[in-house]
Amino acid sequence: MKQETKNKLKTSYRVKLLLLLLTIGLIVFMFPKGEALESEVNVGSIWIQEDLIASTTFEILKSKEQYDREVQRAVQNVNPVFILDEKVIDSSLDSIRSYNKVIREIIDKDIYQSDEINDFRQTFLSPQAYETLKNIRIKENSLTASQSLNLNDFFRISSDIILAVERRGYLNQLYENISKDTIALREGKFEKLVSKSNYYDSNLLNDFIEDYLSQLGVSNEISNAVKEYVYRFVAPNILYSPELTNAAVELAKNKVTRNVGIVNENERIVAKHDRITPEIKLKIDSYRIAKGTEIGIWGRISQTIGKFLHILVIFTLFIIYLYLFRKRIFNDNYKLLLISLIILFISFLTYLVHQINVKAPVEMLILVPVLSMLFTIVFDSRLGFYGTIVIALIAGGLRGNDYAFAVMNIVAGGLAAYTVRDIKNRNQIFRSFLFILIGYLTSIIAFGFERFAPIDQMLVTSAFAASNALISPVLTYGLIIFIERIFKITTDLTLLELTDFNNPMLKELSKNAPGTFSHSMTIGSLVESASEAIGANSTLARVGAYYHDIGKASSPDSFVENQMGSANLHENLKPEESAKIIIGHVLKGIETAEKYKLPQEVINFIPMHHGTMVVSFFYEKAKELYGKENVDISNFRYPGPKPNTKETAILMLADACESTVRAMNEPDQQKIEIVINNLFKIRLDDGQLDEAPLTLSDLTKIKKEFLNILVSQHHKRIRYPKQDEMENEASADK
Structure with a gap:
């Protein structure tokens, strides 16, 4: 029964139809959204169509790179926001005053009632600091008390230090963790910009306490005890606020405008035979987006249907070829699934690369030759060539009907299929590197000369093409092993x-x-x-x-x-x-x-x-x-x-x-x-x-x-x- 079901799935026409619809649907989903113009334009190319006249008023949007740069600059100009907590100073002083009485009682009991356990373990002090305070108290009760520091003096010095620190301000962040030299200090409803150096951080606080005690001329033992006592009660009162800082960042982002101008209705965007400059390309790209938002829901539906039919036409020619000349493949849904997955893989790679907005020619990293070699090795060279044409047309469509890109990949992919058509061993796959590179370089030179592209631009494009030629055989080598094991397909290799x-x-x-x-x-x-x-x-x-x-x-x-x-x-x-x-x-x-x-x-x-x-x-x-x-x-x-x-x-x-x-x-x-x-x-x-x-x-x-x-x-x-x-x-x- 299981074998019968498996055989039905393998040959079912319903499965074929479902596979076709899913594949086309996923590719349509990857198509550029809301773009009504016929093709992608590149800076330096010639506008060969009729004059492009704006049918509606629209804003000239900044390029994504420019907008992102301005947003980044705005974010960098935002000062971190700190809040002054005025309650901290009173809280710290109240705490130390209360504890002064407690520590005095503990020390007195330790001195006069030694049979009871009244030592440093009842305090937060270290044994050394506790002994220092205990000795101060003992000397205070001796005949030489007037000539030495008493416990009240110790408490007063500690309170004075805390008061001085809190009045100046104590940051809860280290200087090095604050990205800018200036901070925004929020006091109630008011905010002011001040230098972070106006306030103590924990490192500067330690230096201040040591200088303060050094001027008083106290011993090292007393100095260490004071620091230990002060650190227990002093608390930052200039507090960093992530929420307010993030709000300031978002406000700064929102203040960055998205447009650099406006084009009025019936204004000419570009004239026939004009060279595409960066400014004109910006207008054309903005007009494309404006047209996409203008068409409405029914326009979007009709556009989606158009994209679906666009891909269906390409696939129909491929399906007819399979039905007439490769029936063994056409009748095997598992092999059709493999073909669909490979096409979807290259289509998704094209979609991802198209989302990358950089000046570099990253489109040359779309590995169309991988499909060419996989189809040729797994099936045959004719299927490899026809598959190359199909994926090149689809990838060109995904890039806004990029004709040059489609032609480049037909040439490079066709040569890749040629190199592995009579493959005798797996290492022969790597021979395709040279042929793929030749295919890309020939196409780059042809289109470069046609469009008067600068030599340095052609060299950069060629470098990316060389990366493609290097990666494609390596990826193909690994995928062949994977396909043979997962799909149980026996290749000529x-x-x-x-x-x-x-x-x-x-x-x-x-x-x-x-x-x-x-x-x-x-x-x-x-x-x-x-x-x-x-x-x-x-x-x-x-x-x-x-x-x-x-x-x-x-x-x-x-x-x-x-x-x-x-x-x-x-x-x-x-x-x-x-x-x-x-x-x-x-x-x-x-x-x-x-x-x-x-x-x-x-x-x-x-x-x-x-x-x-x-x-x-x-x-x-x-x-x-x-x-x-x-x-x-x-x-x-x-x-x-x-x-x-x-x-x-x-x-x-x-x-x-x-x-x-x-x-x-x-x-x-x-x-x-x-x-x-x-x-x-x-x-x-x-x-x-x-x-x-x-x-x-x-x-x-x-x-x-x-x-x-x-x-x-x-x-x-x-x-x-x-x-x-x-x-x-x-x-x-x-």
Whole structure:
């Protein structure tokens, strides 16, 4: 049931229609919004259309780069906003006064009631600072109290420092964290600009306290205790406000105007044959936006329909090509999905690049050659070229109908497809770098000279094109591996790798079953030549021929081509047992192929090269022994399925023809031709080719190729002098 559903999804026309609508819809969504003029214009180009007259009054909008620069400048001019908190000074002084009484009581209890635990652990002070205050209190009660600092003096100094700091102002930010030298200080409803150096930050506060205490001439111990005491109660009263600062930033942004002037209705924007200057381009771009906002909802709907039809026309030509000339791809929705995803990938890349507003020619980084190479490697070179034209037209449309861009990518993409059309290994992908670069450079020079572009501008564009030429092969290399694994698609690259005779399966076949190996190689030449003659995949056919009898490697002596004159084991077996062994090589071959993870397209050759044919030799032998009515023909029939592609059908015919001709005595052209015709007729009459997409014309071409090759392989040779004598001596030695 799952397989049936999967097959329906693979071929369903509803799925094809849904895929087409989704692909077109997503591309339409990426199209420039609200642009009613026909094409993108570039500074330095010539306006070749009729005079452009404003149909409505509109503002000349600044370019995005200019507007962004002015906004950035306005933001940089905003001063960070701070708020003066007048309550902090009173709060700090109240706190220190209250704690002065507490610390005095703790120290007195510690001095006069030492049996109780009244030490620094009940305070916020460090042991050193607490001992300093305790010693001050002890000396205060001694006879020399008048000559030394007492506790009240300590408290007064601390309060004076806090008062001095709070009156000047204490920032809650370090100087280096404040972006400007001037800050906006908000006091109630009023705001003023002041230098941040008018106020303390935490670093300057420490310097101030040390200078203050140094002038008083107090000891280091007392100085450290004062600092520790002060830091407990002093608090910033100049507070940074992110909310007010952000509001000021937004206000500054909003004050930046978006326009640099106005064009009145019926005023000429640009005259025919005028050169496009930056000022004219600004007017044209502004007019495009104005026209887009002017059209209204129904205008937008009609414009969207127009864009949809625009893309549909391009896709229709592509779909017709697939339907007429690449039906295998057209009938496979998974392959159509892959084509859509690749087109959408390049379209989305075009959309993203078009959103980047820089002066550099970043459009040259749109990797159209990636699509060209992917289509060519995964499918074929013609599809690669047609796909290149489709995506170049779409990308040109996404860039405001940029004709030059479309042509550049058709040239570069076409050359990229050309370089990988007969690819033999994965590293050959990187050869495309030079051809892609040549395609872009030729186009850049052509359009540059046509438009009188400065040389330095052409050089910059060429540098970006070179980056594209370098990135495209690398990305293609990685995507090919991804596509092969995710979509289970077997490319010619994978097939060519399987033709390596160092492949473990082929090495085992050549070692254990040399006769079968030789037979497979011979058939490889037959099917390759026939496939080329009818336009089938010759590489796939050759690989299928190499692996079609891989199941014989496990029991080579069961097959006559490997017996090399030794006894035939089938002489001692019943016909049905022999048939079971012969048929078993198909199942064993599938098992071996799956073990080594051969692509499914190659595995299909193993059962299909026999289809549902009968093992006629042993079937006839069984009828002679048991009588026809006592023989079940199903025991002598291969399990199938029948060939369903041109390549598997060619292999079935080649396998039969090569084996039969090899067994002939003194074959000549006439005999070989008769055998080929008979074998073809037998399989046609038996319905073995009913599911294969072969025409009578194809069969005629295949016969011709088979005949030419088999005749050349089995041509009559001149016997050497004394050859009979040598053969007789060899027989005598045996």
